[in-house]
Amino acid sequence: xxxxxxxxxxxxxxxxLSMLLKVPVSFGLAIASLFxxxxxxxxxxxVAQYSFASLDSFALLAIPFYIFAGVLMEHSGISxxxxxxxxxxxxxxxxxxxxxxxxxxxxFGVLTGSAMATISAIGNIMAPEMDKDGYPxxxxxxxxxxxxxxxxxxxxSVPGIMYALASDSKISxxxxxxxxxxxxxMAGYIIVNYFRIGRRRPKIGKxxxxxxxxxxxxxxxxxxxxxALLMPVIIYGCIYGGVCTPTEAGALSAVYGVIYFxxxxxLNHRAGLSLWQVAAISGASTAAIGLLNAFSTVAGKxxxxxxxxxxxxxxITSNISSKGVFLLMINLLFLxxxxxxxxxxxxxxxxxxxxxxxxxYGITAIHFGAILLVNMSVGFLTPPFALGTFVGTKIxxxxxxxxxxxxxxxxxxxxVAIVVTTCFxxxxxxxxxxxx
Numbered sequence: 001x002x003x004x005x006x007x008x009x010x011x012x013x014x015x016x017l018s019m020l021l022k023v024p025v026s027f028g029l030a031i032a033s034l035f036x037x038x039x040x041x042x043x044x045x046x047v048a049q050y051s052f053a054s055l056d057s058f059a060l061l062a063i064p065f066y067i068f069a070g071v072l073m074e075h076s077g078i079s080x081x082x083x084x085x086x087x088x089x090x091x092x093x094x095x096x097x098x099x100x101x102x103x104x105x106x107x108f109g110v111l112t113g114s115a116m117a118t119i120s121a122i123g124n125i126m127a128p129e130m131d132k133d134g135y136p137x138x139x140x141x142x143x144x145x146x147x148x149x150x151x152x153x154x155x156x157s158v159p160g161i162m163y164a165l166a167s168d169s170k171i172s173x174x175x176x177x178x179x180x181x182x183x184x185x186m187a188g189y190i191i192v193n194y195f196r197i198g199r200r201r202p203k204i205g206k207x208x209x210x211x212x213x214x215x216x217x218x219x220x221x222x223x224x225x226x227x228a229l230l231m232p233v234i235i236y237g238c239i240y241g242g243v244c245t246p247t248e249a250g251a252l253s254a255v256y257g258v259i260y261f262x263x264x265x266x267l268n269h270r271a272g273l274s275l276w277q278v279a280a281i282s283g284a285s286t287a288a289i290g291l292l293n294a295f296s297t298v299a300g301k302x303x304x305x306x307x308x309x310x311x312x313x314x315x316i317t318s319n320i321s322s323k324g325v326f327l328l329m330i331n332l333l334f335l336x337x338x339x340x341x342x343x344x345x346x347x348x349x350x351x352x353x354x355x356x357x358x359x360x361y362g363i364t365a366i367h368f369g370a371i372l373l374v375n376m377s378v379g380f381l382t383p384p385f386a387l388g389t390f391v392g393t394k395i396x397x398x399x400x401x402x403x404x405x406x407x408x409x410x411x412x413x414x415x416v417a418i419v420v421t422t423c424f425x426x427x428x429x430x431x432x433x434x435x436x
Contacts (some may be wrong), residue, residue, distance in 0.1 A: 009032070029292070063158055063290075072257035073231065076265075087195075094194075102147050122148075124143070142397040144396065167369060175337060181421050200225060231256065231257075234252055327361075327423075341376075366391075378415075389403055
């Protein structure tokens with residue numbers, strides 16, 4: 001079978017199944033790959049072999065560990081502690097709640113590595129506070145949608161692990177490649193918040209009688225938040241201190257999360273999810289990602305063995321002679337995919353398709369990964385199918401049209417982050433090289 005026909009069969013059947021028939025993405029990948037195997041007269045027995053072999057990976061163990069630790073932290077009340085700690089530092093600034101929302105989402109991303117966990121945990125705390133302080137509901141919803149994906153860009157990041165496995169890259173390098181863009185988002189959002197909200201607020205009077213009282217309040221909040229602050233110390237200290245691998249650090253964070261969860265439940269006698277329910281939630285998320293990883297490996301083999309990779313590489317390089325045009329093309333493609341496709345699915349589908357082509361233009365795997373992850377993250381905010389916008393609208397009780405209108409300045413910040421990520425790989429690699 002011609003490689004071009006195989007590519008059309010794969011893409012056409014996948015979008016037909018996933019978009020129109022609402023088949024889960026992982027099964028859509030499996031069925032589309034099976035069609036390519038059958039059309040190319042390849043042995044379909046290897047489908048099962050490739051699926052099982054893809055799960056036989058030590059690095060893949062990091063995903064259930066980090067997911068479990070994140071769910072434990074999400075349901076242990078730690079999000080409120082993080083919000084209060086950051087508020088004790090920034091509460092004197094006009095429009096401080098918007099800044100607190102942004103920085104808290106970054107901090108909570110260190111604990112969960114998940115956009116949806118971040119928006120649900122932080123959004124349910126910040127939305128009522130922002131509403132009481134007079135923030136427009138649409139702005140609150142837009143800010144939640146814009147800040148939730150910072151949990152993906154700040155390590156540990158589950159999509160970062162997926163990309164590292166798909167591209168055969170070092171997990172810690174992929175994680176650090178998105179830290180620089182995360183700081184651009186943070187700075188941009190703080191500027192947007194100042195011009196939209198902060199400059200219109202009256203100056204805040206003294207909240208404390210003296211500098212000592214202010215620092216004392218911060219110290220008290222820090223002591224209360226110390227268990228949460230210890231989690232990133234465990235993760236980063238162990239990994240970048242050379243004590244253990246990212247997978248082993250994930251196991252340590254999961255053990256720490258269990259201990260913390262049990263202590264909190266014992267001391268507070270607070271009703272909530274049991275440890276078994278937390279395990280069930282994280283197990284379901286892990287299973288979904290595991291299926292996605294297994295069947296994306298099959299898709300990668302189908303693409304490679306049918307000659308699609310070489311065909312696509314020759315097609316692009318013969319029609320696009322400029323590296324700049326190629327970078328523009330993949331940015332538009334990733335930004336479009338981010339509006340409706342799950343980020344993990346996009347990583348596993350597009351990496352084997354386009355990374356070999358990117359390398360022919362001199363684009364490294366780490367730089368390509370940063371471009372992919374940043375674009376897909378902005379997709380959480382970009383209409384019409386932006387998942388973050390839908391969830392933020394629901395949490396804040398805002399109208400969809402109002403939220404989209406308020407999202408425009410945040411989207412512009414996203415475009416700035418994309419341009420910097422694409423055009424200045426030195427900036428990306430600066431953070432990678434710091435801890436390499």
